[in-house]
Amino acid sequence: MAESNRPVVKRYEGNPILTKEDVPYQVETTHNAGVAKHEGRYVMLFRSHLRNGRSIIGIAESDDGFNFKVGPEPFMRGEGEYEEYGVEDPRICEIDGEYLITYSAYSRHGVRVGLAKTPDFRSIQRVSMITQVDMRNVVIFPEKFNGLYARLDRPHSEITPWSIWISWSPDLVHWGDSTVVMKPAQYHWDEMKIGPGATPVKTEKGWLNIYHGVFNTMDGAVYRLGVALHDIDDPSKIIGVSDDWILAPQDAWELTGYVHNVVFTCGAVAEEDGSAKIYWAGADSVMCVGTASVDELAELCLSRSRPPV
Numbered sequence: 001m002a003e004s005n006r007p008v009v010k011r012y013e014g015n016p017i018l019t020k021e022d023v024p025y026q027v028e029t030t031h032n033a034g035v036a037k038h039e040g041r042y043v044m045l046f047r048s049h050l051r052n053g054r055s056i057i058g059i060a061e062s063d064d065g066f067n068f069k070v071g072p073e074p075f076m077r078g079e080g081e082y083e084e085y086g087v088e089d090p091r092i093c094e095i096d097g098e099y100l101i102t103y104s105a106y107s108r109h110g111v112r113v114g115l116a117k118t119p120d121f122r123s124i125q126r127v128s129m130i131t132q133v134d135m136r137n138v139v140i141f142p143e144k145f146n147g148l149y150a151r152l153d154r155p156h157s158e159i160t161p162w163s164i165w166i167s168w169s170p171d172l173v174h175w176g177d178s179t180v181v182m183k184p185a186q187y188h189w190d191e192m193k194i195g196p197g198a199t200p201v202k203t204e205k206g207w208l209n210i211y212h213g214v215f216n217t218m219d220g221a222v223y224r225l226g227v228a229l230h231d232i233d234d235p236s237k238i239i240g241v242s243d244d245w246i247l248a249p250q251d252a253w254e255l256t257g258y259v260h261n262v263v264f265t266c267g268a269v270a271e272e273d274g275s276a277k278i279y280w281a282g283a284d285s286v287m288c289v290g291t292a293s294v295d296e297l298a299e300l301c302l303s304r305s306r307p308p309v
């Protein structure tokens with residue numbers, strides 16, 4: 001029987017849900033946002049380019065996960081030597097009764113990842129830089145494993161396509177025991193590079209990792225989203241990676257903008273009814289949302305699996 005053409009991720013008909021017109025201070029984009037639920041409300045931390053080309057992070061809140069109101073002031077601006085060129089692509093992880101925020105920090109020394117935390121999104125405390133340079137896209141798992149925090153990260157490399165790794169920490173500051181867990185597949189939609197996207201979602205079948213993958217064309221890179229499933233007790237083990245992407249640039253604001261042909265995620269929220277809201281940026285310009293069945297995404301990793309490395 002032919003497979004259905006029904007999309008795995010159902011785009012919200014009100015997309016885009018956040019644009020620069022919604023921001024009460026001067027910005028050029030609203031993109032690459034981490035999203036979490038706090039006291040029943042959705043909190044979005046989004047990246048904005050300023051007119052000097054550097055980025056800051058703003059905050060928006062919503063009762064329903066679709067209609068967001070932006071706060072009057074930016075939430076984070078680059079501070080100090082290692083954030084001199086700005087802060088980008090925040091991910092939010094709720095653990096131990098607080099929210100961890102991982103973000104890319106740019107400076108004359110390169111790009112590395114910073115960790116900050118907040119109990120309520122009113123105040124913010126910087127913890128530490130948690131990588132050296134040439135690392136981006138850090139997502140922390142919302143549970144510990146044998147007393148250790150775990151994160152997926154994405155080191156840069158000159159001799160192999162950029163891949164997804166896992167690292168462990170007793171205290172969120174010192175990380176190690178890193179191993180590679182997943183690599184791009186050759187002549188595949190993610191062959192150029194992959195990176196962790198949303199904070200992993202716990203499912204009955206394993207941890208769902210919604211990641212981005214890049215393919216290079218004559219017209220430049222195309223960013224799409226895919227899914228992988230990690231073992232529930234040991235997330236360094238991948239139990240399936242969907243051969244198919246789950247989302248590709250399609251709407252006008254995904255096809256053109258600050259960087260064309262990009263859908264890029266930094267956050268998803270699992271709901272009690274078994275669905276997840278997946279948030280992505282279109283063309284590094286605007287924020288969009290869509291819904292998917294968590295079980296269907298996990299099943300896709302198992303039934304249409306390609307080898308992880």
Ligand code: BMA
Pocket residue numbers: 032088089223259262264284
């Ligand atoms: C990546 C990062 C992301 C960006 C993406 C698409 O390398 O710079 O922040 O969204 O490219 O341009």
